[in-house]
Amino acid sequence: MSGEQELGITESKEYNTGEWYAEVVQKAKLADYAPMGGFIVTRPRGYELWERLQDHLDGWFKETGVTNSYFPLFIPESYLEQEKDIVEGFDPEVAWVTHGGHDELEERLAVRPTSESIITPFISDWVRSHRDLPMRLNQWASVVRWEATETKPFFRTKEFLWQEGHTAHATNEGAWDEVMTRLDQYAKLYEDVLAIPVLRGSKPEHDKFPGADTTTSVEALMPDGKSVQGGTSHHLGQSFAEAYDVTFTDEDEDEQTAYTTSWGLSWRALGALIMTHSDDQGLVLPPALAPEQVVIVPIYNDENREEVMQYSSEIAAELQEAGVRVHLDDRDERNPGFKFNEWELNGVPVRFEIGGYEVEDEEVTVVHRPDGEEVVEDRADIADAVEEHLDAVFDKLYAAAEENLVENVRAVEDVNEILGTIGQHGGYVKTPWCGDDACEEAVKEKVHAEIVLVPMDDEAVPEAQLDDGEALELESDECTMCGEPAEEIAYFAKTY
């Protein structure tokens, strides 16, 4: 069942991205499809990626005043209905629990699609005075949204894992700081851990979180030219605080209404990770997330087996001592070629090849995963050298993703050119916009691209990343679609 034939990836990333993605996810043992459409099983190698991602983000949250908590899986229908006070036409697509054991419930319970409606009432209870603010709660949980779309592991599933943060603040400024702190942490996760550069901005009116004043997001460009919303941070203003009565007494003993925020990042980040870096040999992982950072493949024959294994074991022990996640593949029943393929499929960033020559010359042959670059290193310096190789792999991954982004942000000031550019190249098209939904609709209908972000200020979108900044300057201050004065700069893209 596990011969070499079955091991390799058969689909092409370039020509058949969707099938290729599904094949990588399954053959690298990250996830499998559950018996119910829309659900997946996250296997140990996939879950370990999520755990390492959690470790990073959770650490940053805690350093910046966030406390974890756990709220009920179910939300009574009447609680969810209360959001209708905030959002007209709110009609959640959720899974409903109607029976407990053999009895029908008096009130239906929604399986949480997000937890504002159950968490905000408790924040209201717990906040009394300005001394209780800011209050910052987070939970790592699974949520369910009953959307009928094709299953795509980590990108589109009815149940998904995420973290949801919910905070209350005494001032509007405090809430804004919170929104941007979390957006920056999401960007840091993508850029410094996942090796994916992102753009930051706010969402147009119709695409905001229901009830939010402002929804901000980080957006990552996939190799197929579509944008992924990588994490969102919402300024909820006072709308939720008013609806759920989150008030506090200020320093003068006057009652005030708080400002709230919420922010979330899901396992979609894993989808973006897999899609961005992997290739036709399988998974490619940045060293910070890889279950094994280095795999040692000993190459021996009957005569030198013992000395090659001895040499390899000593190196493995030394790396482990130095804090590197290293695996010595000592299986006798597999040949080196099979092992190379398997560990490439599994996304191990650095491979050590150790045979008779390496033992004799006291060296190690080091091979990088993304590009197969080979370097021979001295045995004596190997623990130091490996850190440099891991950094080099990270840099290669980031550079490739950055190149894809840089080449695919285009300034366009003619509506037909928007359609042509997105239709032909994908990527982002930057254009002046009046702010009216109708102007977005015109583009959306024709090329299925929408406004994925509006820069909040120059710093929010790292233009400096773009290598030809001047070519991206917009000349007009009129909306490209209607000719009215442009209030905003819009980034159009196709989306996941």
Next chain:
Amino acid sequence: MSGEQELGITESKEYNTGEWYAEVVQKAKLADYAPMGGFIVTRPRGYELWERLQDHLDGWFKETGVTNSYFPLFIPESYLEQEKDIVEGFDPEVAWVTHGGHDELEERLAVRPTSESIITPFISDWVRSHRDLPMRLNQWASVVRWEATETKPFFRTKEFLWQEGHTAHATNEGAWDEVMTRLDQYAKLYEDVLAIPVLRGSKPEHDKFPGADTTTSVEALMPDGKSVQGGTSHHLGQSFAEAYDVTFTDEDEDEQTAYTTSWGLSWRALGALIMTHSDDQGLVLPPALAPEQVVIVPIYNDENREEVMQYSSEIAAELQEAGVRVHLDDRDERNPGFKFNEWELNGVPVRFEIGGYEVEDEEVTVVHRPDGEEVVEDRADIADAVEEHLDAVFDKLYAAAEENLVENVRAVEDVNEILGTIGQHGGYVKTPWCGDDACEEAVKEKVHAEIVLVPMDDEAVPEAQLDDGEALELESDECTMCGEPAEEIAYFAKTY
């Protein structure tokens, strides 16, 4: 709202245990009641206890070959029904999802009560050869069991957090090793982290996990004389493997059926923790789990405020540097007496009191949480001294819990004496038993006590902990209830 009146615990642990427990949980801000009966909200101070418990257990799991994963929240009714092949009369009391969005589902989905029926089919898929075994999967998840009982935070809730491990092995011996490895890790968690001694053994036939060959558990004695089942580890034999077709090819290429196990520990461990050590002043926590291990309360007047705060800050920085979780309570608006009470309520194991005398004499007054013992330490040695104090607090907690256990295991060889002993003292009664359920029933009906464990062998129950071992020797080898030959030794107790 948060005056001293409201702060303190008003109920008595000795005379009103249930109400006292609920008050400690709420006033120490561990949990609150959700709007739906049977559900709770775990607040940051409660969730942090769970996170620290997870860190310990998850680390031990990973050191012993366990990998984490995540399976769907929902289980199709037909999958759950398949367990009827294994367990006659299986009729799960679960929450049923019947609608997704506006549509009725074709098949009802159970919110997982435990995941054997969804995990085992995947293990069946993934296991091909003996090289794939043992396979050890664990998930940290929430589960729902629709039992209509009074809500008791962490002890009895319809939704609870737990870990569930599921493993497959090539041999019966491998599965047995697994069952005992996990039981030992549960015992270690209780004894070395939670400071609660436990008894180990197996469950009588009628109390086994449905479909299991053997259910083992660790049992902790609460101060009110009832036994808590603290974690269970099940040998499932080949019954699940046969029902779900978990087979593998052995070294001779013959097809064999695997042996499976499952094991789980829930946040009930937090309930046992709170119930065991806390007192009428509030929460008491062992140092390994406490969010703050040391609180520094500065005692100053207008004249010496600056020097007391300076001295306190330096000590706080030194402890933090040494890896101690320390909090300097520098609130001006609260007096030291209020702070003492609040941090006692919150369960901080060690308090430093620092006033003018301490600064002058270069000392620190150290106070232990469980018993108020005061020791004056030299400022110079404080970082070393604090480790000893934290150890001393742990030892005091363990010793008190051990004393309660030792005093409340009684050997009894007369049925009326069983009834009298349990009715009067609670605790465990150890008696010869023929193994017949009917003999247990007789006791159960009269005093609502049941057999909570049967020692598997002498080592499984740490008799050495009992200070009067000889008095606990049983003389008869006949069942106390019916006079037939005794096959087993039964431990009767009332339970949570």
